[in-house]
């Protein structure tokens with residue numbers, strides 16, 4: 059039994075670490091999980107019974123409410139090891155805030171920071187050998203909350219579990235992506251749940267994405283639900299354009315997920331006196347800019363890849379090819395700065411790194 063700042067965590071250690079099975083040279087995303095998980099229960103209107111347990115299957119009744127009605131929300135974040143071997147999380151308090159916004163919208167209890175932050179800290183501390191050191195590599199962290207009532211009536215669950223599982227990942231290969239502007243299916247609509255990380259948002263995106271992939275694209279650009287003119291997000295990333303030296307991205311609202319990478323990129327841009335506009339941007343404007351040669355860059359931002367360069371935008375049967383990657387680009391500069399901050403090579407003026415081990 060160890061006592062954290064404010065919570066007590068029961069610890070059951072794995073009898074033999076599985077880390078020797080891990081090939082650090084060839085890490086794939088999201089398939090291998092570190093030795094331990096963190097779990098807290100919600101019962102009688104409060105969180106308690108925090109435990110660190112060996113990672114493994116969890117027993118669950120087939121009537122568990124999350125499986126039927128989707129009270130399931132998650133976060134995606136990473137732990138990085140810097141050049142000195144110190145392990146830090148990137149802006150974890152922002153993920154805590156965001157999961158609680160998701161929780162409100164999905165009629166679920168939020169998770170207090172004692173559990174969210176302490177859980178991450180203690181779990182990553184215990185499994186710190188699983189944090190890869192190579193450039194671009196990290197330990198992916200997946201906190202999530204699910205409704206656990208054994209009841210198939212449609213109502214908010216009375217009981218929940220908050221889990222954290224972690225998975226080591228290699229440097230994300232930032233292959234430029236071909237994206238298709240989606241004008242039939244929708245991801246999000248005003249009054250909906252596009253702004254929350256709710257599981258159902260991802261399930262619903264698979265079919266349209268599969269159709270786009272069958273046509274040779276990697277990802278979809280989601281457009282507004284009413285007119286399919288305004289460009290909202292790309293896959294599970296926020297979407298940005300550089301047109302005539304101005305960085306443009308959709309404003310936050312019901313239909314946009316408030317990406318922490320998005321906010322970090324905008325913050326650095328403002329630091330660097332790059333002109334930033336958070337406003338609606340239509341496909342017509344992007345095509346015009348492409349025609350008159352002012353469309354300089356398009357990219358997605360998110361925790362998984364940080365920056366995903368867009369090489370081609372498909373719209374109404376036509377492919378618009380963007381300029382290739384070169385070092386002077388804003389997206390390349392910002393990707394490097396974020397990596398440097400994470401590796402302790404650039405000054406962390408915004409205090410984004412939260413050292414835990």
Ligand SMILES: *Cc1c(COP(=O)(O)O)cnc(C)c1O
Pocket residue numbers: 134255291293294295296315316317318319320359360361362
């Ligand atoms: C998670 C997510 C993002 C990116 O958020 P980050 O905090 O930057 O990882 C963007 N769009 C959607 C739909 C997402 O689920």
